Amino acid sequence: MVGQALRDPRRELTVFRNRLTVAGVLALVAFGLLVSRFVWLQVVQREYYHTLAEANRISVVPVVPNRGIILDRKGQVLAANYSAYTLEITPSKVGNVEKAIDDLATVIEVAPRDRRRFKRLQEESKNFESLPIRTRLTEEEVARFAVNRWRFPGFEIKARLFRSYPHGEVASHAIGYIGRINEADVRRIETAGLTTNYKGTDHIGKLGIEGAYEKELHGTTGSEQVEIDAGGRAIRALSRSEPQSGNNLLVTLDIELQKVAEEAFQDYRGALVALDPSTGDVLALVSKPGFDPNLFVDGIDPVNWDALNNSPDKPLNNRALRGQYPPGSTIKPFMALAALHYGKRTPEYAISDPGHWMLPGVSRPFRDWKPGGHGMVNLHRSIVVSCDTYYYGLANDLGVDAIHRFMTPLGFGSRTGIDIDGELPGLQPSTDWKWQRFKQKWYAGDTISVGIGQGYWLSTPLQLATAVATLANGGNAVHPRLVRGVQDARTQEIRELPIRARESLSIKPEHLELVRAAMIDVTKPGGTATRVGQGAPYLVAGKTGTAQVVGMKAGEKYDEKKVKERHRDHALFIAYAPADNPKVALAILVENGGHGGSTAGPIAREVFDFAILGKRPERKQKLGEEDGPND
DSSP: OHHHHHOOHHHHHHHHHHHHHHHHHHHHHHHHHHHHHHHIIIIITHHHHHHHHHHHHEEEEEEOOOOOOEEOTTSOEEEEEEEEEEEEEOGGGOSOHHHHHHHHTTTSOOOHHHHHHHHHHHHHSOTTSOEEEEEEEOHHHHHHHHHTGGGOTTEEEEEEEEEEOTTTTTTHHHHOOEEEOOHHHHHHHHHTTOTGGGTTOOEEEOSHHHHHTHHHHHOBOEEEEEEEOTTSOEEEEEEEEOOBOOOEEEESOOHHHHHHHHHHTTTOOEEEEEEOTTTOBEEEEEEESOOOTHHHHTOOOHHHHHHHHSOTTOTTSOHHHHOOBOOGGGGHHHHHHHHHHTTSOOTTOEEEEOSEEOOTTOOSOEEOSSTTOOEEEEHHHHHHTTOHHHHHHHHHHHOHHHHHHHHGGGTTTSOOOOSSSOOOOOBOOOHHHHHHHHSOOOOHHHHHHHTTTOTTOBBOHHHHHHHHHHHHTTSEEOOOBSEEEEEOTTTOOEEEOOOOOOEEOSOOHHHHHHHHHHHHHHTSTTSTTHHHHTTOSSOOEEEEEEEOSSOOOTTOOOOGGGSOGGGSOEEEEEEEESTTSOOEEEEEEETTOOOIIIIIHHHHHHHHIIIIIOOOOOOOSOTTOOOSOOO
């Protein structure tokens, strides 16, 4: 009774109402917060989250363009593309990559070479990039992997275009190769502002024409919007921006002539450059030995790389552009022109050659290549028999700076500007050069050696070819080139590349004719290159040369048979033919080949026979077998 009396219904009702009000307010506040958040997400932030959702649903995939092909002057394919399946791994999506590859090897073959290449690529690439573990899969291998696809997250089959060089080593230094993009390539791409255009692209031109004309060959990358599911698998394509294939290149090389030239070297190392003397077009560019550019397409494996990089024959060195050698007696026609130009010699002026020449005040004689000398020698005969004694005296009378002034416009001592990278300038010495290089004065004895293409004088085979082309065309400097036209990938229209204007050098026609007549007699009986002209139905103008590799001690006589093979003299030959209407001008260097007439000359004959007559070689002699006077 007392408890009932103490209860206050009105108070309890008030408390209940207050509690209900608070709960209602809290519910309203909570609902208000939900509505506010809904408005924020669905209205204010709609575009932002719509973009994120679409990004999760839609993936933009780059579409790599087809690389342009390379064709020789007659339309033969030098570099092409073909499609094949590649099995690739994205390391970031695979827990234990090594174990995964071991498991994969139970399904399809994974050779040690594949593992080595993958490991090297993994070291060079980012973790999220897909890298090939197997290339050129067969249909059966693709089917076997597809059945076991669920076992290999992070693995994917892709259809890729591969570069192919159908002629293998032939013209490898001229054509070059493509290889996987490395960090240095990425920096160049970024600097050039081409990052977008190389998305999805794994390869880039590295050398030769492939490297120099990368911009033309690569094309323009397209894109494709693909709808994907939660597992990241493509469901359907939504839209596509087509890529633009790279342009085709029409090059100046004649691949059949190139093959003849390379085979003519037999087992020798060396270089050859054959030019069209009227245009500067490179008809053949040989550097022996070469390499197979197909090795680099997938990323060269360590075994093949070591074999190429550490070979004493240096197959990766482009001897035609980068080989700097003493030009030897091949410079005597140019020295004769300098003598006539500066009035230091007349055609009639003759000396009596005792087989040596003495520099006043020097006790050691400068010896001729022929013991006992050549008897009476005028300018014409000095070229025909390659008389060193004649040019010792001439060089002394000219002086090194006059020689330098005359030879520089002919291209000696500077790059020719050929349209691929890597060319070296050689060296045309002068008094200023020696002082800047060694802080030493120039001595008269230095000039005597320069007079026969020895001493400090260094030239590349490309420079020699360019200089002899100038003789062949009547005194006009040419600029060598390897690419003559670009074929548009869409329209197939051909855009001819302009030939750089030829500079006419200040050489008198009568002087040229004197020297050219002597060079013709070089290839006739009594000349140092008789074997080159023997039986030819066309005239050949040439000049032999021998470049010393190892100096001899005073009084020591050079004996080729007693010298190590790599210490033997280099053999050189420059020439053009037909002499009365030049179509081909060339320079040849055979490393450690001995004499120009017996080693380098026969190579020239095979090249001329094919280029002029279409005649394939029928060898009866090995290179180096002597058949007459030599130098």
